[in-house]
Amino acid sequence: MEYNPREIEQKWRRYWEDNHIYQVSNHSESPKFYVLDMFPYPSGAGLHVGHPLGYIASDIFSRYKRLSGYNVLHPMGYDSFGLPAEQYAISTGQHPAITTDENIATFRQQLDNLGLSYDWSREVRTSDPKYYKWTQWIFMQLFNHYYDQDADKALPIAQLTDHFAASGNAGIRAVCDDDTPRFSAADWNAMDEQAQQRLLLKYRLTFPEESFVNWCPAMGTVLSNDEVKDGVSERGGYPVERKLMKQWAMRITAYADRLIEGLKTLDWPESIKDQQTNWIGRSQGASLRFAVDGHPDKSIEVFTTRVDTIYGVTFMVLAPEHEYVAALTTDAQRADIEKYIKWTASRSDVDRMAEKRVTGAFTGSYAINPLNGKKVPVWIADYVLAGYGTGAVMAVPSGDQRDWNFAKYFNLPIIPILDAQQNTEEAADATKEGRYINSGIINGLNYAEATPKLIAWLEEHGLGKGKIQYRLRNAVFSRQRYWGEPVPVYWKNGLPYLIEVSELPLLLPQVDKYLPTETGEPPLGRAEGWLYQNKYPYELSTMPGWAGSSWYFYRYMDSQNDDAFCSPEAANYWRQVDLYLGGSEHAVGHLLYSRFWNHFLYDLGLAPEREYAKKLVNQGMIQGRSNLVYRAKECFFEEFLWIKVLQPLLSDMQPVQMAQNTLQETTTYDFSFSTNDLAIEVVSFKILDKIALKKGIAKSDGKRLLVLTIEELIADINQPEVIADKIRKAAASKEPYIISEGTPVYEYLFVSHDLTQKYTPECFTALHVDVNIVDDDVLDLEKAHKLNQFEKANFKLDAERKFLCSFEIEKMSKRWFNVVNPDDVVEKYGADCFRMYEMFLGPLEQAKPWNTKGIDGVSRFLRKFWAMFYDDKGRFLVTEDAPNRDELKVLHRTTKRVTEDIERLSFNTCVSAFMMATNDFRELKCSKRGVLEPLVVLIAPFAPHVADELWQALGHEGSIHASGKFPVCDESFLQEDVFNYPIAINGKTRVTIALPADAAKDSLEAAAKAAVEKWTDGQEIKKIIVIPGRMINIVV
RNA sequence: GCCGAAGUGGCGGAAUGGUAGACGCGCUGGAUUCAAAAUCCAGUAUUCGCAAGAAUGUGUGGGUUCGAGUCCCACCUUCGGUACCA
Missing domain, CATH: 3.40.50.620 (HUPs)
Structure with missing residues (x-):
């Protein structure tokens, strides 16, 4: 009986389903x-x-x-x-x-x-x-809770309101919006319901918030950053504007520290943990204010992680979008600043990122260093981002390379602040070592002493405070879309209220169209009569994908x-x-x-x-393996004619190549001959005016002109001698102008990849071709001719009459024609084979390109595996004889390897282990139940269908996946009597000798010495290293 | 720029600091066959050699070690992530 995966797999899939295995x-x-x-x-x-x-x-x-x-x-x-x-x-x-x-x-x-x-x-x-x-x-629970920093957990809003009623918001540490005011119990109790609700929104773990979004008016929707390219929508190219919009947000920042802490307990890849840590971006530092000279009402707030460098500040930089820029710009500087702002606004994020040059403009104003009262100039530059921190930086060129670059470029002073800093005229030195210099109240202190002293001083003078800043922002939770969860909220007097739990689920209403309304409301705005208690409008945005x-x-x-x-x-x-x-x-x-x-x-x-x-x-x-074909451009045909026809076949006519570069292309024809008056022009028959032009040039040169159309060359591309004949005939004739008649069959030529090397790369356009009509980089011409792409195409074949494609590894995607559907592979080889092959490709975590080159090997293996149970006549081969020691050794070795490898998710090596076991049993001519039955259980996770079929053949009722017991390795079967010791000299293996596995060290040494005499002859043996059961190394 | 991962035959890949290249693909030769497919057997890192064998060899250059694909340092290349993050 032959191994028939299609039959077996259907049978067992149905059994599993029917029996709810x-x-x-x-x-x-x-x-x-x-x-x-x-x-x-x-x-x-x-x-x-x-x-x-x-x-x-x-x-x-x-x-x-x-x-x-x-x-x-x-x-x-x-x-x-x-x-x-x-x-x-x-x-x-x-x-x-x-x-x-x-x-x-x-x-x-x-x-x-x-x-x-x-x-x-x-x-x-x-x-x-x-x-x-x-x-x-x-969502409702999140709305009804706030984050209490003393309890370090979320607590019900009711507890918060109790506290407010008793003692206002003093004496409670709760995560809230930055602009939350201080209020007393009396203040709170005097507030009406609406004012209280408005205030509570500053504490709730989910809350509506005004935030900037990429609004695309033409599409009536909000776009993500990567849907916006150069200020317009990627799809459609509509203008996109920054719009302030009320959106629900999640106060994930309340959990920032716990999200970092929790990572330490997780068995996750380090790279993922790193990414999360960086995303949260906790930085400890200080926020402080710089007064502005001549603007008593304004002070620039900055956040810094290196408050200790404050005496090194020699200028300030604001983001071009900073709110103070207009006010701080002096009339003398206004033109410069406006020009710079205009320039930065016109640049895409990508441009800004790629920028290596230093750019910026001076506002004309000065800020005052709170520590020493020194005035420093205020600049703007696009290396400072408006969206991060306060959008302003105190620049310390001696300690920060970017600031240093800026200072050097604009000739601003650089003040060293630590005695350990090296050569701050050559580059910034961000060290924290050494003692402070030029640094007022911290002179002579070290980093650990200076930082708390400065923060204490700032707090004392009301100019700043220690602060932990996160890069993490609260997560926007609204989408202006239809196909998402409705938010269980209605609006009353401009405030959001939850519906009752008993009213859940709030169903997604029917709408006539899935587009925004004419007034720019989300699609849910189209739902007729969609009101809470027929009075209050529901929230119209829906939840984002990550909610569910x-x-x-x-x-x-x-x-x-x-x-x-x-x-x-x-x-x-x-x-x-x-x-x-x-x-x-x-x-x-x-x-x-x-x-x-x-x-x-x-x-x-x-x-x-x-x-x-x-x-x-x-x-x-799993990446795609794309195939590319090369379409010839006009210059290819000129090169072809020269390399393949004129030079080798018509050398007796002494051909001359005329146009060496494209500049001459319009003023002369392509080829002529020293021995006669014929000129040749290669051109598409479609370009009539060019043909006429060349005809004129030839005439004035006194030449007869042969026009070889690209289309006729394509037809004869695999027979250069036919083309040579045409030229000979033309040369022999007296006709002044020769051109082929008739409609050409071909319009395009594709050149086998191995032949393209002989030509200039610019002669070809590389195009993706469907990998499903390519086998091992050889294009199936019959199938190709049926595609639109190749309808009017001829192919230049290589010496073996094959057409080769090149390949590239890239993401599997429809647009690259490199998608391979698993159904097709399963249809051909069966699911068990597909499963094992996917695992056999390589380590699970590693990216790898899909190719089917090796799948036949796995398919062959499964047939061999099957053949241990059935011969080709369908006779069941399994015997009840007791397995011998060799056979048990194979079984237990395989059990050990497979178990260990599954545990560490190394499935590719498991497949190898099965192949080795099968080869071994075949060599031993072993079909004994005692080893094959456990082997079937071992392979069951990998090839579940064939395992069940063989399990049944072995006489078991039901499915192996319900009643099988995974075998356990018995180490005693793995012990060897002799071990083949590799004997190395200075670490280089010279010979292997078989020695008893339990031999004493002395006898091993002696045996090793004797075995290597040939190499050690005459040299002094300094040392012998014996690792029992491993190897012996002799040092000379 | 920064962070992370990876560089081993013609190819996918294997190798607790201890015989580099398991297993598979491909290729070469042979058996079987009228022939082919399928199957089976043998060989297959590179260089030299008829062979025995020798030398070289895990991106490059150093280092640690009796011994390094594996550990350390520097560099190169590729891939992934991410950002003017103060």
Whole structure:
């Protein structure tokens, strides 16, 4: 019986489904294990071969854990709100819910094709009202809580109002907006309800806030930074303006320190932790104010992490957008400043980033150093960003290289401030070593002493204070879109109020179109009569994509619960994700926001652990391998004629190449001959005026003209002698003007890649070609001719009559024609083979290009594996004979390797181990149950279908995935009697000798000495290093 | 610019500081076949050599070590992330 993956795989997939093999219970005697894949967005394009890499890896791990006796939660669902479905809705009018359902069906079918062991009874979709009810519920909790810095956790707003009523906002440390005023209990109690509510918004963990957005009036929508290019929308090129808009925000900054602290407890890749730490960007320093000379009402606030360098300040720099720029600019400087501002405004962010030159302009005003009263000039420059900190910098050129560059360029003074600074005339030196000089009250102190002294002085004089600053901003939580969760809020008297919990979910209303309203309101503004209690307008923006994905890992634990987002019993059983697998592109988006929500839920006692994912692994991207074809330009044909026809075939006519460069191109023809009066011009038959021009030139030169059209050259491109004949005939004739008649068959020529090397690279245009009509870089010409791209094309083939493409490794994407669909591969080789091959490609974490070169090897392996059980006549080969020691050794060695490698997620080496075991058993001619049965269990996580088929053949009832027990290695079988010792001289291996494994060191030394006499002859042996069971090194 | 990762045969890759190149692809030769496919066997880092064998060899240059692909320093290249972050 032959190995027939198609039949086997369908059979077992149906069995698994019918018998609910992968359904998991929240009650078990076994230890739990939670394996999670990152939430996918079900895109219309479906899966490509890159997507399943992580799904297969997590599936292998889940199956392995299950076979090892764990109760494994391994769920899948969809982050199904999102822009693509909405954009499709805008262009077609189809409700995004329908599009989404269709896409999910495709996605699901493709996932099923891979034989993954998900518990589909727990599937969730963020766009399902039963799901987003709880997203809205969590939002309401955030609205009803504030962050108390003394308790270091979120507490109910009611506690805050109690405190306000008793003692105002003194004596409580709560995270709030920067502009929150001080007020007493009397103030608070005198406020009306509206004033109190307005004030509370400054404390709530989610709150409406005015913030700048990229508003595109033509599209009626807000764009992300990367949708804006050069001040216009990337798609459509419409103008984009900065607009202040009321948006919901999340006070994630309240959790900044805890989000940094929590990272220390996580088994996550360091690079991800680094990125999160940098994103949060905690810096400890001081904020202080510089008075402005002649402007008593103004002072420039700066934040610095090096307040100790304050005596080195020789100028100030404001961002060109800083609010004081206009006021500080003197009339003498106004023209300069305005010119500079105009210039910076015209430059894109990319330009500004790439800028290496120093630019800036002087305002004409001076700031006063609070420490020494010295006046320093105030400049503006675009290296200071308006959006960061205060948009102003105190410049210390002796300690900061950027400031130093600026000072040198504009000839500003540089004052050294530490005796340890080296050569500050040559470059800035940011050292903190040494003692302060030129530094007033801190002269002679060191860094550790100076900083607190300065901060104390500033605080005492009311000029500044110590401050911790974060780069992290509060997260905007509004989207001006339709396809997202409605915010459970209505507006009354300009203030937001929550709806009742009993009114959840607030359903997404129907709208006539998925576009903004004429007045610029979000699409929900179109919903008719959408009012709370028929009176109050609902919030019209919807939640962003990260809302639903910030807590989904809890919903899987208890996906059908209508009374809670997750019951405490379920949460306390599963607790946290043990292994989380996904791409590193989510490093600071999803992975930071979801940690924030989890910390909040933890504060409320709803999440059992501070961090929801214990271990995180990033799978590498599978890149596409694109193929390129080379289309010839006109100059190619000239070079071709010269290299392939005129020189080799017509040398007797002494050809001359006329136009050496494009300048002469219009004034002369391409070729002539020393032996006759013929001239040749190569040109497309379409360019009639050029032909006429050349005809005239030839005539005035007294030459006869042969026009070789590019189109006729293309037709004969693989037969240069035919072209040579044409030229000979033309030379022999007396005709003054010769040109081919008739309509050409071809218009384009593509040149095999190996031939392009002979020509100037500029002769070709490289174009992507669909990789599905290319095999091993050889283009399938038959298929190619059927494509529009090649309809009127001929191909110049290489010496082996093949057409070669070049290749490039790039992101797998439709636009590069390099997408490989897993369904096609599964159809050809089977899911088991596809799974093993994806793993065999290389380490999980590493990015690697997709190519199918090696897949035949894996396919061959599976057939060999099968052949240990069945011969080609379909006879079952497995015997009940007891395995011998050699056979058991192979089994246990394989068990050890596979177990260890799965544990460290090194799946590629597992596949190798299976190949080696199979080769070994075949060599031993072994088909004994005693070794093959455990081997089938070992391979079951990797090739689940064939494992089940063989499990059944071995006489078992039901599925291996339900009843199999993962084998355990018995080390005693691995012990060897003899060991082949490599004997090295000075670390270089010379010979290996077999010695008893338990031999004493002395006898090893003696044996080694004897074995290497040939090399050591006559040299003194200084030392012998013996590592028992490893090697012996002789030092001479 | 900064941060991070990685550089090993023709290719994908393997290697707790201890025989570099496992395993697979590809290629070469052979068997089988009327022939092909499939399958099986053997070989396959480079250079020299008929061979035995020798020399070289993990991006470059240093260092630590009896011994370095692996650890340390500097540099080069590629990829990823990120920013005028004060």
